[in-house]
Amino acid sequence: MLDIQFIRDNPDLVEEKSKQKGYTVDIKQLLELDTQRRTRLTQVEELRARRNTLSDQMKGGKPSDEQLEQGRQLKDEIGTLEAELGPLEEHFQELLKTVPNMPLEDVPVGATEDENVIAKKVGEPVDFGFKPKHHHELAEPKDLIDKERAAKISGSRFAYLKGDLVLLQFAIIQFVMQTLGDERVLENLIQENNLNVSAKPFTPVLPPAMLRTEPYVASARLNAEEVTYKIEQDDLWLNASAEHTLCTMYWNEVLPEDMFPIRYIGYSTSFRREAGTYGKDTEGIIRMHQFDKLEMEVFSTPETGLDEHYLMVAIQEYLVQQLGLPYQILQKCTFDIGKPNARGVDLEVWFPGQQKYRETHTADFMTDYQSRDLKIRVKRKSGETQLVHTNDATAFALGRILAAIMENYQTADGHIIIPEVLRPYMQGREQI
Numbered sequence: 001m002l003d004i005q006f007i008r009d010n011p012d013l014v015e016e017k018s019k020q021k022g023y024t025v026d027i028k029q030l031l032e033l034d035t036q037r038r039t040r041l042t043q044v045e046e047l048r049a050r051r052n053t054l055s056d057q058m059k060g061g062k063p064s065d066e067q068l069e070q071g072r073q074l075k076d077e078i079g080t081l082e083a084e085l086g087p088l089e090e091h092f093q094e095l096l097k098t099v100p101n102m103p104l105e106d107v108p109v110g111a112t113e114d115e116n117v118i119a120k121k122v123g124e125p126v127d128f129g130f131k132p133k134h135h136h137e138l139a140e141p142k143d144l145i146d147k148e149r150a151a152k153i154s155g156s157r158f159a160y161l162k163g164d165l166v167l168l169q170f171a172i173i174q175f176v177m178q179t180l181g182d183e184r185v186l187e188n189l190i191q192e193n194n195l196n197v198s199a200k201p202f203t204p205v206l207p208p209a210m211l212r213t214e215p216y217v218a219s220a221r222l223n224a225e226e227v228t229y230k231i232e233q234d235d236l237w238l239n240a241s242a243e244h245t246l247c248t249m250y251w252n253e254v255l256p257e258d259m260f261p262i263r264y265i266g267y268s269t270s271f272r273r274e275a276g277t278y279g280k281d282t283e284g285i286i287r288m289h290q291f292d293k294l295e296m297e298v299f300s301t302p303e304t305g306l307d308e309h310y311l312m313v314a315i316q317e318y319l320v321q322q323l324g325l326p327y328q329i330l331q332k333c334t335f336d337i338g339k340p341n342a343r344g345v346d347l348e349v350w351f352p353g354q355q356k357y358r359e360t361h362t363a364d365f366m367t368d369y370q371s372r373d374l375k376i377r378v379k380r381k382s383g384e385t386q387l388v389h390t391n392d393a394t395a396f397a398l399g400r401i402l403a404a405i406m407e408n409y410q411t412a413d414g415h416i417i418i419p420e421v422l423r424p425y426m427q428g429r430e431q432i
Helices: 004-009 011-020 027-058 065-096 135-142 147-154 163-180 183-192 213-218 279-283 302-323 369-374 398-408 420-426
Strands: 117-122 203-205 236-238 254-256 262-271 290-300 327-331 343-351 356-365 377-379 385-387 389-397
Touching: 004 011, 004 027, 011 027, 027 065, 135 163, 135 398, 163 183, 163 262, 163 290, 163 302, 163 389, 163 398, 163 420, 183 302, 213 369, 290 302, 290 398, 302 327, 302 343, 302 356, 302 389, 302 398, 302 420, 327 356, 343 398, 356 398, 369 389, 389 398
Parallel strands: 203 262, 254 377
Antiparallel strands: 117 327, 262 290, 290 389, 327 343, 343 356, 356 389, 377 385
């Protein structure tokens, strides 16, 4: 959630920035509700103070009829105000949660994703000397992907991954875990990008794949209508990405400053509805209802939050560079960064079989927007308590990066060269 005091101080700015993100919010009504609830709260506190004073006066002796009557009246008045305050507070909270986070100053203003800005390109697409194939065309003859039998068992947009493709996925996982656990790699990236953060390694986590409604709503990541699967008989949702059960880990906690930064690399199977048709995407493993993901999640102090975001983008670039894949960086515009984000970056890898760049990574900086509703705070050494800043970023969405490797490393005879950095995790093999 956005800080209500910031909204009180900047109502026109909040309304304008919300519109830039594609959200129409009734700031006037929100502030009217805020005034009403604060008035009721003040009245309740004043009545409680009067009742406490009356109780002190009645101690040590028999209360008079007048005092008893006054006590009953105060109780009734407090009850009436509290009954009014309940639905008022509920309505206020509902409206407050519709207000998106404010974009940072460097976020491009745009009304569609077409207005995202290409910040840079790295690497050149390979000239194969032959027409490159789509990854599903490479996988089918080698029996690496079986969507037909998966559809028979689970429906469309599921797949059996088999054989060497599974081994390649686990090679990627080991490569990422080793890289993010290497303090030397992080220190080099920090120095190269002039960042003021520590080189503390990421801790591997296998998070739960389900979470309850209350923390999911508080995370501002629940997309019930379009994306997220609900477990019918329980108050549980299947996570739509690994960071959803990572960012909620410290829900309602105050953490000592010595813990920060808290950096996790989580691996989880995730689930999304992916409604609609997407042409050739239905032929491969790009848009699946079930997919595996390696996700970075960082909790930081407020002053280091933005640099943590830059570090995560640098890590993403480093990982893709190590795989030798051409890519471009997009700075996402206001419309496309998402409700809780103050800044967002996409990394898109070149897919030669499709002759285009496709999103494989995203990096999201939320400032204290998530932590305000999740109530995750840091206890500073000074004794002050502050809301933490949160960041999440893709290390690898496994299906997409497998597809990218297959298409970029294909040979004329339909084999797939294994990227050099992954060969130590594939018993030294050079191709599939």
